[in-house]
Amino acid sequence: MEKTIEQKFMDLLKEQSSYSEAIGLMAWDMRTKAPKKGMDNRSEVLGVLSQKVHELQTSSEMKHYIESLKGHTDDPIITKAVEEAEEEYERTAKVPTEEYRAYVTLQSKAEAMWGEAKANNDFESFRPYLEELVEYNKKFAKYWGYEGNIYDALLHNYEPGVTVAKLDEVFPKVRKALTGLLEKIKTAPVQPDPTILQGHFPKAQQETFSEEILKRMGYDFDAGRLDETVHPFAIGLNKNDVRVTTKYDEADFRTAVFGTIHEGGHALYEQNISENLAFTPLATGTSMGIHESQSLFWENFVSRSESFWENHYDLFKSHAPDRFNELPLDEFYRAVNEVKPSFIRIEADELTYCLHIMVRYELEKALINSEIEVKDLPALWNQKMEDYFGIKPENDAEGVLQDIHWAGGDFGYFPSYALGYMYAAQFANRLNEEISMEEVIKAGDFKQIQEWLTQNIHQFGKMKKPLEILTDVTGEELNSQYLIDYLTEKYQKIYQF
Amino acid sequence: MEKTIEQKFMDLLKEQSSYSEAIGLMAWDMRTKAPKKGMDNRSEVLGVLSQKVHELQTSSEMKHYIESLKGHTDDPIITKAVEEAEEEYERTAKVPTEEYRAYVTLQSKAEAMWGEAKANNDFESFRPYLEELVEYNKKFAKYWGYEGNIYDALLHNYEPGVTVAKLDEVFPKVRKALTGLLEKIKTAPVQPDPTILQGHFPKAQQETFSEEILKRMGYDFDAGRLDETVHPFAIGLNKNDVRVTTKYDEADFRTAVFGTIHEGGHALYEQNISENLAFTPLATGTSMGIHESQSLFWENFVSRSESFWENHYDLFKSHAPDRFNELPLDEFYRAVNEVKPSFIRIEADELTYCLHIMVRYELEKALINSEIEVKDLPALWNQKMEDYFGIKPENDAEGVLQDIHWAGGDFGYFPSYALGYMYAAQFANRLNEEISMEEVIKAGDFKQIQEWLTQNIHQFGKMKKPLEILTDVTGEELNSQYLIDYLTEKYQKIYQF
Numbered sequence: 003m004e005k006t007i008e009q010k011f012m013d014l015l016k017e018q019s020s021y022s023e024a025i026g027l028m029a030w031d032m033r034t035k036a037p038k039k040g041m042d043n044r045s046e047v048l049g050v051l052s053q054k055v056h057e058l059q060t061s062s063e064m065k066h067y068i069e070s071l072k073g074h075t076d077d078p079i080i081t082k083a084v085e086e087a088e089e090e091y092e093r094t095a096k097v098p099t100e101e102y103r104a105y106v107t108l109q110s111k112a113e114a115m116w117g118e119a120k121a122n123n124d125f126e127s128f129r130p131y132l133e134e135l136v137e138y139n140k141k142f143a144k145y146w147g148y149e150g151n152i153y154d155a156l157l158h159n160y161e162p163g164v165t166v167a168k169l170d171e172v173f174p175k176v177r178k179a180l181t182g183l184l185e186k187i188k189t190a191p192v193q194p195d196p197t198i199l200q201g202h203f204p205k206a207q208q209e210t211f212s213e214e215i216l217k218r219m220g221y222d223f224d225a226g227r228l229d230e231t232v233h234p235f236a237i238g239l240n241k242n243d244v245r246v247t248t249k250y251d252e253a254d255f256r257t258a259v260f261g262t263i264h265e266g267g268h269a270l271y272e273q274n275i276s277e278n279l280a281f282t283p284l285a286t287g288t289s290m291g292i293h294e295s296q297s298l299f300w301e302n303f304v305s306r307s308e309s310f311w312e313n314h315y316d317l318f319k320s321h322a323p324d325r326f327n328e329l330p331l332d333e334f335y336r337a338v339n340e341v342k343p344s345f346i347r348i349e350a351d352e353l354t355y356c357l358h359i360m361v362r363y364e365l366e367k368a369l370i371n372s373e374i375e376v377k378d379l380p381a382l383w384n385q386k387m388e389d390y391f392g393i394k395p396e397n398d399a400e401g402v403l404q405d406i407h408w409a410g411g412d413f414g415y416f417p418s419y420a421l422g423y424m425y426a427a428q429f430a431n432r433l434n435e436e437i438s439m440e441e442v443i444k445a446g447d448f449k450q451i452q453e454w455l456t457q458n459i460h461q462f463g464k465m466k467k468p469l470e471i472l473t474d475v476t477g478e479e480l481n482s483q484y485l486i487d488y489l490t491e492k493y494q495k496i497y498q499f
Numbered sequence: 500m501e502k503t504i505e506q507k508f509m510d511l512l513k514e515q516s517s518y519s520e521a522i523g524l525m526a527w528d529m530r531t532k533a534p535k536k537g538m539d540n541r542s543e544v545l546g547v548l549s550q551k552v553h554e555l556q557t558s559s560e561m562k563h564y565i566e567s568l569k570g571h572t573d574d575p576i577i578t579k580a581v582e583e584a585e586e587e588y589e590r591t592a593k594v595p596t597e598e599y600r601a602y603v604t605l606q607s608k609a610e611a612m613w614g615e616a617k618a619n620n621d622f623e624s625f626r627p628y629l630e631e632l633v634e635y636n637k638k639f640a641k642y643w644g645y646e647g648n649i650y651d652a653l654l655h656n657y658e659p660g661v662t663v664a665k666l667d668e669v670f671p672k673v674r675k676a677l678t679g680l681l682e683k684i685k686t687a688p689v690q691p692d693p694t695i696l697q698g699h700f701p702k703a704q705q706e707t708f709s710e711e712i713l714k715r716m717g718y719d720f721d722a723g724r725l726d727e728t729v730h731p732f733a734i735g736l737n738k739n740d741v742r743v744t745t746k747y748d749e750a751d752f753r754t755a756v757f758g759t760i761h762e763g764g765h766a767l768y769e770q771n772i773s774e775n776l777a778f779t780p781l782a783t784g785t786s787m788g789i790h791e792s793q794s795l796f797w798e799n800f801v802s803r804s805e806s807f808w809e810n811h812y813d814l815f816k817s818h819a820p821d822r823f824n825e826l827p828l829d830e831f832y833r834a835v836n837e838v839k840p841s842f843i844r845i846e847a848d849e850l851t852y853c854l855h856i857m858v859r860y861e862l863e864k865a866l867i868n869s870e871i872e873v874k875d876l877p878a879l880w881n882q883k884m885e886d887y888f889g890i891k892p893e894n895d896a897e898g899v900l901q902d903i904h905w906a907g908g909d910f911g912y913f914p915s916y917a918l919g920y921m922y923a924a925q926f927a928n929r930l931n932e933e934i935s936m937e938e939v940i941k942a943g944d945f946k947q948i949q950e951w952l953t954q955n956i957h958q959f960g961k962m963k964k965p966l967e968i969l970t971d972v973t974g975e976e977l978n979s980q981y982l983i984d985y986l987t988e989k990y991q992k993i994y995q996f
Contacts, residue, residue, distance in 0.1 A: 016543075016547065017547055017551075020543070020544040020547035020548060021547075021548075023540070023541070023544045024521040024524075024525060024544065024548060025521075027521075027524060027525060027528060028521060028524060031524060031528070035532075035724060036740060037720065037721055037722050037723050037724055037739065037740050038721055039719070039721045039722040039739035039740070040722060040736065040737060040739040040740025042739070043520070043736075043737040043739055043740065043777065044520070044736075044737075044740070046513075046517070046778070047517040047520045047521065050513065050514055050517035050518075051517060051518075051521060054514075222536070223534070224534055224535055224536045225534050225536040225537060226534050227532060227534055239537065239540075239541075240537060240540040240541075242534065242536035242537040242539070242540055243533060243534050243536070243537025243540065243541065245534075280540065281540075281543070
């Protein structure tokens with residue numbers, strides 16, 4: 003029997019997602035297990051498979067299925083899959099193939115140059131590449147189109163529905179609140195002592211504790227694994243194979259413990275997407291921001307909370323070196339929540355983290371809007387660090403060169419981190435209306451939390467857009483007040499200002 | 500500039516080998532690391548990618564390149580690659596697509612049924628599947644064509660150039676010699692005591708010793724890794740990423756130690772193929788038999804030798820439980836070389852191993868030649884076991900049902916194991932004419948051995964056919980006498996008959 007057009011379309015999506023699973027596994031392998039000499043060959047193989055996915059996404063077959071099925075199917079999954087496929091098709095079709103190829107080549111060169119520039123603390127050697135990347139992004143933004151600000155076209159790639167107008171409404175409020183809190187914290191009467199956390203903590207013990215917490219969160223080890231890596235990540239190959247990676251610092255357990263919980267939050271999202279979406283592009287988190295809301299929800303709202311440690315401090319001590327037996331819970335809790343202005347985003351505490359994002363957002367928005375030039379970035383960066391944090395980087399390696407994102411051409415990505423944080427605060431507030439998170443966390447009953455997140459967020463995969471999720475769950479649009487209130491309350495209590 | 504037809508052909512081969520690398524990684528992952536719940540999805544992904552490779556191999560593009568390039572290129576690599584591609588194309592084209600699809604379905608059903616039949620010791624439930632598999636293989640053999648015996652067409656898939664005529668000349672000699680040796684061993688004055696090897700041997704210590712030996716063999720850990728699995732294997736994703744797996748039995752270290760060395764022999768082959776063959780179908784071992792010759796060379800001719808243990812017993816003891824300190828080298832050496840008729844091929848000793856292969860070869864040759872019927876297999880199997888080993892299986896699970904090969908339709912494969920062993924003996928003999936293996940092994944100077952193997956065998960990948968390698972290296976055709984002499988000498992000395 004001849005296949006229906008729906009079946010043929012689904013077959014094509016399955017082929018595409020099969021390549022994606024292979025690509026995902028190869029990426030995981032390269033970052034965890036692969037022998038170093040095989041990297042060159044592997045990169046070529048990845049190139050071939052990525053090219054294949056690109057070909058399928060922009061094939062005449064795909065175009066035909068989209069045109070035939072759009073508005074002509076009753077199946078809600080196929081409807082959404084057609085929407086996704088169409089968006090991908092259009093987005094790609096709008097950029098001339100030659101330009102896109104040149105851009106891909108530029109990206110990989112720029113990433114290599116960035117690595118050297120960072121190592122040599124030499125922004126100038128990276129500048130021409132960054133300038134080109136910015137120009138390409140401006141051009142692409144114009145190809146893709148936008149209604150308000152040109153930067154909206156880039157935001158759309160990571161957080162569809164979010165605009166500059168929206169960000170410029172909420173971000174300054176957050177920035178003002180956070181810089182205000184930071185000022186108070188600096189001169190607060192109580193100051194946590196993070197040195198009490200430091201000292202040798204064997205990797206194997208960090209690992210068993212991290213695994214135990216992942217299990218308690220509801221992470222399914224029969225559908226995933228935990229491995230070591232340099233730059234931690236979580237990756238969903240399919241909903242039944244979602245892998246977490248972490249990094250063990252034997253001088254500071256916080257890296258592994260909070261890092262694993264963070265990645266575990268991402269992993270729970272991918273593990274709990276509806277089985278019905280398998281082998282479609284809908285079988286993944288709906289956006290960078292919503293994904294980050296899940297990792298930050300678990301990392302900050304759960305595992306950095308007082309009630310979490312009330313419940314888990316004994317377990318922690320059973321895995322930790324003996325010196326923690328002498329350390330009172332309240333001192334421990336304050337220490338793991340120390341706030342301290344610092345240069346490096348990925349090492350930032352819960353409060354200053356968003357300020358790091360603001361610096362990047364404001365600069366990249368201005369770049370894409372041609373309001374500033376690449377050559378001015380280092381000075382502007384340092385100025386903003388001084389304005390928001392009261393500290394100034396000594397060099398560009400700990401300043402403008404610290405992140406790889408721009409070298410990869412990822413403009414419009416950074417805001418997702420702060421958006422995720424705001425979403426998480428909004429979700430936490432909503433969940434608190436149904437159950438007391440404090441009580442549930444204190445009871446170690448994470449199942450209730452995990453089920454609520456699955457019910458409200460995870461299961462949908464890409465069946466709902468990020469802002470649709472947000473309003474469906476909270477009844478509200480993006481609102482930074484919940485995050486501000488949460489941080490204010492938490493840190494007032496810790497620092498007693 | 501328009502690409503030449505050579506370039507286009509090489510691009511197609513590169514695409515094909517990229518999928519193969521992805522398939523290889525997925526297979527490795529499934530057998531070592533992958534979470535169990537992801538297996539179903541992964542199987543589907545593997546199906547999609549394998550289908551893709553099949554499509555490329557039989558594409559009209561491929562046909563066009565083969566026709567255009569055959570006899571019209573001076574490049575020796577392209578010439579060989581065209582030959583390989585043509586053979587694959589022809590082989591596939593000769594089998595009607597529908598029949599091949601039905602066969603693939605049958606294979607996976609038969610493997611599942613075999614698993615159950617073996618568990619339940621119930622040959623009858625598996626019989627109809629095996630009958631169908633035999634019929635398909637006969638039919639395919641006719642499609643593929645042959646000059647002498649119909650079974651030659653199947654042999655060709657695993658060991659091109661080897662025929663029934665050849666096997667029927669050498670195998671009986673080997674069988675006769677081995678059964679003769681076995682008789683003498685049974686009543687020999689000295690009998691090794693394998694119980695002295697048994698007892699708890701922690702996995703971690705087996706692992707460090709195995710790693711150390713792999714390194715000494717010349718296995719490059721920067722281009723590979725060692726992992727744990729259930730059914731050990733080595734796999735080359737590319738020459739710079741060749742992975743070894745092993746199995747640790749804490750009650751018997753021999754499984755891991757000799758198993759790792761065996762797989763290490765396969766891995767050295769793949770790691771030392773010429774870089775020039777990368778991304779072509781020539782970048783792998785030339786046949787099952789030559790591959791097996793490399794693993795058996797290291798396992799038997801090197802690591803089961805007296806000189807090996809003269810050198811490595813101290814190292815071994817430094818990794819082993821204390822009880823080995825009391826155990827004299829000569830007793831240890833005799834014990835690891837114990838010969839004992841047994842039912843299970845994969846647990847067989849160095850001497851009886853070939854007899855297990857004879858049983859299978861004789862039966863499958865008769866099946867394909869319609870001289871016997873599937874229903875008669877269990878009785879015939881048991882009879883042969885009695886004739887060659889003097890023992891009779893109690894049930895079919897430890898008899899005719901023990902191996903998965905026939906359930907996968909792999910007829911013509913088993914002889915490679917014995918061929919590999921004969922090749923290895925011939926290579927060892929040749930090498931001994933140049934250097935004294937005994938001295939080199941005693942000195943732990945494996946580099947000389949590894950370089951000789953690379954020079955004479957490994958580097959060529961599939962640039963030479965198996966029998967071409969054999970005659971180029973040894974100046975002789977297949978000759979079983981070297982194996983017979985080696986085993987006779989070795990076991991006369993151990994058993995003192």
